[in-house]
Structures are given as C-alpha cells and as structure tokens.
Amino acid sequence: MSVTEVCRSAAEAWAGVKTLTTAEKNALLLDAAASIEDHRAAIIEANAADVDAARAAGISSTLVDRLTLTDRRMAGLVKAIRTIVDLPDPVGQVVEGWTRPNGLLVERVREPLGVVAVIYEARPNVTAEVAALCLKTGNCAVLRGSSMAMASNSAIMAALDAAIAQHDNIPAAAVQLITDPSRDAALELMRAKGYIDLLVPRGGPELIASVEQNATVPTVIDGAGNCHVYIDGAADRDIATAVAINAKTSRPSVCNAMETLLVHEDLAHDWLPGVLDELAAAGVEIRGCPVVCEVWPKATQATEQDWGTEYLDLVLAVRVVPDLAEGIAHIGRWGTANAEAIVTKDIDAARRFTREVDSGSVFVNTSTRYSDGGEFGYGVEIGVSTQKLHVRGPMGLAALTTVKNVVWGSGQTRVL
Template identity: 65%
Template structure:
C-alpha cells in the first residue's frame, strides 16, 4: 500500500473508533499488553538485528541507547499500556456547559482528532506508545519509524496488528506502520491533508525542518530539548547537586536531560566546584564560561554555539550569572521550550521563575528528567510539544482530542 492508501484506510477506521465504547478499547489494549509481554523474545530478536546493523554502521552510543529494547524497557511498554487502560477516557467528556436566555443549552464535548500520524526516529517503544494512546482516545494511528529501527518497529506493529485482527472489535487498520522509511514517504504523509488530522514529528533538526517546510497537515512539533537548571543563591547545596547530577547523568541521551547549568554568582566559589567534581566523576565533560573556568580550571572553554546545543551526551555547558534576571534572559535566548528547572529556597524566586520561564514544563526543586508523560501520570506520551497550539509539554490522551460545541434546543429558531 502507498502512504496515501494507508492514510485513507486509517481515516475509515477512525470513523469507527470515534464511536467505540471505552470498555471495548480497554479490552483490546489489555490484549495488546498481554501479547507484547508474551512475545518479548520475538521483539528482542528483531531489536538485535537493528542494533547489529547500527553498530556496523558506526552509529553513536547515544542513538544505540535509544534504539535498544531490554527486558526492562519491554516491561515498561507493557506497564504503560496498562496504565493507559486505567485512565479516564477523554472522549465524550463534557468540559463546560451553559444555558442561553433563549433556552439553548451549550455543551463543550471532547472528541477524537481522527487520524494521528507520528514520524519518529530510533525509539521502537514509540510504536507501542502511540498505538495505545491513539486507540484509547479513539484515534487511528499511522506510524512512520526510521530505517535504523525497521525490524523492531515491524515486530511491535505486527503484534498489535495480530491482536486487532484476532479481536475484531476495532478495525485492523486502526494502527498501521508505514513500511517505507524514505524521505519521500514523509513528504507524502505531510501532504495527506484529506485523511490525516495531525502529524507529530519526533526527531532531529533535519526531520523538524522537513516538516516545517512541507507540511500541509496540521503539526505539533516535538522539538529539541536544550533544557536548563538554574541554581539560585538561596538553593540548598546538597539538593542542588543531587538535582543537577540526576538531570545530566541519569540518561543523557533523552530530551529532558539538562544541557546547560546556570548558576548564581554567589555560589560560584562555594558550591559550583564541588558540583562539577561530581559531574566529572561520572564522565561529564564541562564547557564553561570565563567565571566557571576561573573557579574550576578543568572546564573547557564554552563558545556561543554551546549555549544552544542539545548534546544528548555526557557534556554540560555552565554559565555563571549575576541574578535571576540574567538567568531568565539566557534561558529565553537559548531554551527550546521543553523543560526548565529552578533550585531555590526563596519562594519568590521560585514563583517568578515558574511564571516567567517560557517552557512547556517548569520544575521547581526537582529534576527536568520528570518531563515525561509516564511521570506525569499519562501512561506514556505521544510527544513533548515545544509549541503552544494546541498542546504544550508532554502530550497524553487529552491532547489527542479536541472540543466541539453541542447545542441542545427545543425548536428555537434564529430571527435576526
């Protein structure tokens, strides 16, 4: 099937899904979770083929980490689907309502978007995550993974497809994987405005640029994660170190890892060297401004490009600032509106940072690593929106719906 034919079939499935009862959707999801759990050896064997090819091609360790399916990660996929089963179905929820003087009753009701397409790179777990979120929210899913994860994505999608064909409670075309991993397939998907209601690109700058330049379909950008932690003069020193070390080193290859540490000058001599020692002990390369290199001479010199770089690796840029205003200015210039954090005991600083930081998620006295649909209680996420319409931050079930107005009357007609 061509990409357009896949999208056409998805649109037909979406018309069925929008009326599918919650209990049916949950029953299908439970069977998918069971099947993925039972077929984990099949998934790992397929994943091993992708990893072998990636290593042979000289792929970076960061990308291989994203690609790898371990037993723990498969268990995480399964548990995420079961979490989604337990979440309220947003479809049909009345978000507001009122009556007019003429007796009309107006309700705002959530409904599925229709066909949601996700273009993603390297992470095979996205195949299962998107399938589950879309089915629960009454949407059909079109999945276009990258060539590096071809075997893994195909295996996961096959398990889902087999369940749908066996259950026969929702159309088998409700979840489809585009087999063509070429750029032309992406361009065809971006032009399928007759059938596709939303495209979410999850990938690097090249993919995002392609989407921005060619999309005819509405998009929500899952963009870069140039995340910051600002450590204020009022911060608890031990807490600040724990947060920074976790945000940088717990999993540096993901978009919610911190890339730039911004530090109040009052802590430059008393706290910063010790924190950088902790990071260096864990293999982190430090690139600092002039003040940072004065107090910690082992740091490499940061250049202008470092402040805007998403390293996705054990590298951190460090900047010392005069005050909160300078910190916010720096984050505003270089941040990507993904996740920002402040460590401060001064509540006025914390509140101002939370108000002023222009980001989908702001973390006060905790790690940016919590910027994640699972950690937010969404089960998983379809992406992390770095824009403001129609969703922002980690996108769960509700982000895959829109609100329509349902107006109830008793024969009223408009005179003027």
C-alpha cells in the same frame, strides 16, 4: 500499499474506531499488552539485530541507547499500556457547559481527532505507545519509524496486529506501520491532506525542519530539548547537587536531560567546584564560561554555540550569572520551550521563574527529567510539544482529542 493508500485506509477505518466504547477500547489494549508479552522473544531478537547494525554503521551511542529495548524497557512498555487502560477515557467528556438566557444549553465535549500520524527516529517503544494512546482516544494511528529501527518496529507491529485480529469490531487499519523508510515516503505522509488530522514529528533538527517546510497537514512539533537548570543564590545546596547530577547523568540521551547549568554568582566559589567534580567523576565533559574556567580549571572554554546545543550526551555547558533575571534572560535566548528548572528556597524567586520562563514545563526544586508523560500521570506520551497550539508540553490522552460544541435546545429560533 503506497503511503497515500495507507492514510486513506486509516481515514476509512476511523468510522469504526471513533464509535468504540471505553470497554471495547480497554479490552483491545489489554490484549495488546498481552500480545507484546507473548511476542517478547521475537521483539528482543529483532531489536538486537537493529542494535548490532547500528553499532556496525557507527551510529552514536546516544541513538543506540534510544534504539535499545532492554528487559526493563519492555516491562515498562507493557506496564504503560496497562496504565492507559486504567486512565479515564477523555472521549465524551464535557469540558464545560452553561445555559444561555434563552434556555440553550451549550456544552463543550471532547471527541477524537481522527487519524494521527507520527514520524519518529530510533525509538521502537513509540510504536506501541502511540498506538495505545490513539486507540484509547478513538483515533487511528499511522506510524512511520526510521530504517534504523525497522526490524524492531515491525516485530512490535506484528504483536499489535495479532491483538487487533482478536476483535472483529475493530478495523485492521486502525493501526498501521509504514515500512518504506525513504525520504519520499516521509514527504508523502506530510502532504496527506484530507486523510491525516494531526502529524507529530519526533526526531532531530533535520526532521523538524523538513516537516516545517513541507507539511500540508496539521502538525504539533516535538522539538529539541535544550533544557536548563538554574541554581539560585537561595538554593538548598544538597537539593541543588542532587538535581544537577540527576538532570544530566540519569539518561543524557533524552530530550528532558539538562544541557546547561546556570549558577548564581554567590555559589560560584564554594558550591560549584564540588558539583563539577561530581559531574566529571560521572564522565561529564564540562564547557564553561570564564568564571567557571577560573573556579574549576579543568573546564573547557564554552563557545557561543555551546549555549544553543542539545548535546544528548555527557557534555554540559555551565555559566555563572549575576542574578535570577540574567538566568531567565539566558533561558529566553537559548531555551527550546521543553523543560526548565529552578532550585531555590525563595518562593518569590520560584514564582517569578515559573511566571516568566516561556516553556511547556517548568520545575521547582526537582529535575527536568520529570518532563515526561508517564511521570505526569499520562501513562505515556505521544510527544512533547514545544509549541503553544493546540497543546503544550508532554502530550497525553487529552491532547489527542478536540472539543465539539454541542448545543441543546427546546425549539428556540433566532430572531436577529
């Protein structure tokens, strides 16, 4: 089938998916989780082949890490699907309602979007996670992964197909994987207007730029994660150290990892050298402003480009700033609206930071690594929106719905 035919079949299948009851959707998801467990050996074998091929091709360690499905990640994937089962079904939820003076009852009710497409790179777990989120919300899913993860994605899709086949009331086209990894196939998906109700690109700058230039379907951009941690002059130093180490080193290849550490000048001489020693011991390369290079001579002089780079690796830009205002200004200049954090004991400084920093998620006295749908209680996420419409930040179930106005009357007619 061509990409357009896949999208058309998904749009046709939606009629049978949007009317599923919560019980029917949950039963399918439980079977999907069990099927992934049953297919675990095949999935791990396929993933090993993808990882070996990626390493042989000289793919960066960052992308190889994203590609790899460990036993722990497989268990986490199955657990996430079962968590989605336990979450409230947003479909049919009355968001708000009111009665007008003429007696009309106006309700705003959540309903599915329709067909949700996702283009993603080197993250085979996305195949199952997006499918689960879409099915729970009564949406059909069209998935297009990269060639790098094709064997892994296909193995996971086989497990999902097996689960769907157990349910006669659920169309086979409810979840589909596009196996053509070509750029032309991606462009065809971006232009499937009339069939795709939402497209979410999850990938690097080239993919995002291509979607922004070529898509004719509605999109939500899952953009870059140039995340900052600002250590205020009033910070608890132990908390500041713990947050900085965690935000950079716990998993540097993901979009919620810290890429720039901003430090108030009051801490430049007596706190900063120690935390840079710890970061360097963990394998982090430090690129610093002149003050950083002065207090910690092992740092490499940072360039203008470093402030705007999402390294996704054990590289960190570090800058000393005179005050909170300059820290906020730096984030405003270089941030990507993904996740930003402040460490401080000054509640006024914290409130100012959360109010003035323009980002989908802001954190106080904790790591940017918590910018994640699972950590927010969403089960998993379809992506992290770095735009403001129609959703912002980690995208869970509610982000895959729209709101319909339902008006109840008792014979009212409008005069004017």
